Amino acid sequence: MEVQHRGKRVLGRGWRFLKSLFGICLLLLFSTASWSAAYFFIHYLLEAVGRQPSDYVGQLFTQLVAFVTSMGIMGTIGVIFRDKHMERFRPVIDAMQRIAKGDFTVKIPPNERVTDQFGELVESINHMAVELNQMEKMRQEFISNVSHEIQSPLTSIGGFARILQSDELSREERMHYLGIIEKESARLSKLSENLLKLTSLESDHHPFERRRYRLDKQLRSLILASEPQWQDKGIDMDVSLEDVNIEADEDLLSQVWVNLLHNSIKFTPAGGTIGVQLKRNGQQAVIFISDTGIGISEDEVAHIFERFYKADKSRNRSTGGSGLGLAIVKRIVEMHTGSVAVQSVPGQGTTFTVRLPALP
Secondary structure, three states: OHHHHHHHHHHHHHHHHHHHHHHHHHHHHHHHHHHHHHHHHHHHHHHHHOOOOOHHHHHHHHHHHHHHHHHHHHHHHHHHHHHHHHHHHHHHHHHHHHHHOOOOOOOOOOOOOOOOHHHHHHHHHHHHHHHHHHHHHHHHHHHHHHHHHHHHHHHHHHHHHHHOOOOOOOHHHHHHHHHHHHHHHHHHHHHHHHHHHHHHHHOOOOOOOOEEEEHHHHHHHHHHHOHHHHHHOOOEEEEEEOOOEEEEOHHHHHHHHHHHHHHHHHHOOOOOEEEEEEEEEOOEEEEEEEEOOOOOOHHHHOOOOOOOOOOOHHHHHHOOOOOOHHHHHHHHHHHOOOEEEEEEEOOOEEEEEEEEEOOO
């Protein structure tokens, strides 16, 4: 592809040189023809009137007529070529007008004979239209996902609020419905918080403060902080942490480990096992967070880090997930020039692998 573009550029330069040379020759031809025509016209006119002015006056009249003749010929040619030039640009103008109105499906038919900057302009406009069309699809999908996530808890809140208006409910039923409303409200609040966080992370203005600290201590602290959750389910924690120093934003990485740990606890059945391993591999800190949970199918693994994507939609709904946690994980890890990957087998479990730069 690069060779093809380079060849087009070379051909374009050669074609422009030939056009310039042709223009110079054409200008000389027009000047000579105009001066010759003016000379013979003035000579014939003076003979017809029977007068013979001085050489200076004759040359002056000849130059004036030659100039007027040249301007007339070149003006006529300019009008003709201007119309053809505008016809050449008409598809570009029409395409830009359609893009300005929000139609990103436009495509200007390429002209294989055009190898100059105009051909590059057509290619750039077509590429811009494709990129804008993809962004528009992503925007519409994002709005659809947000609307869906918001509509579900709002429907539950509205329905149970109507039920609570009944005077026939017992205190236990009333408290049960109030608990559901509170849970759905908390889910809405969490969704809003995650949306704002993800938007901030994707911008260039999110606070990012690096400092040196022990990654193994951070992981151990967060595992202990989540002890009530994994103990309630009788989950065994298999922890192996080497001493590793990193330079990173501790608060942001804390969000990564909390999201991954809570996902593992959420999808690991009672009596299962969660493993957290940290080791150094050269200049990298490698973190493995594995579980013996429900697993993810191979087709779903490719989309697991997309916003609002849920591998197990019914189960994720029951646990109050919004499908934003792993998107936040991926963004924070990338901000630290690291990488995150996932391996999973349905029914056997999932392993997330995070790699970050480590200090000596």
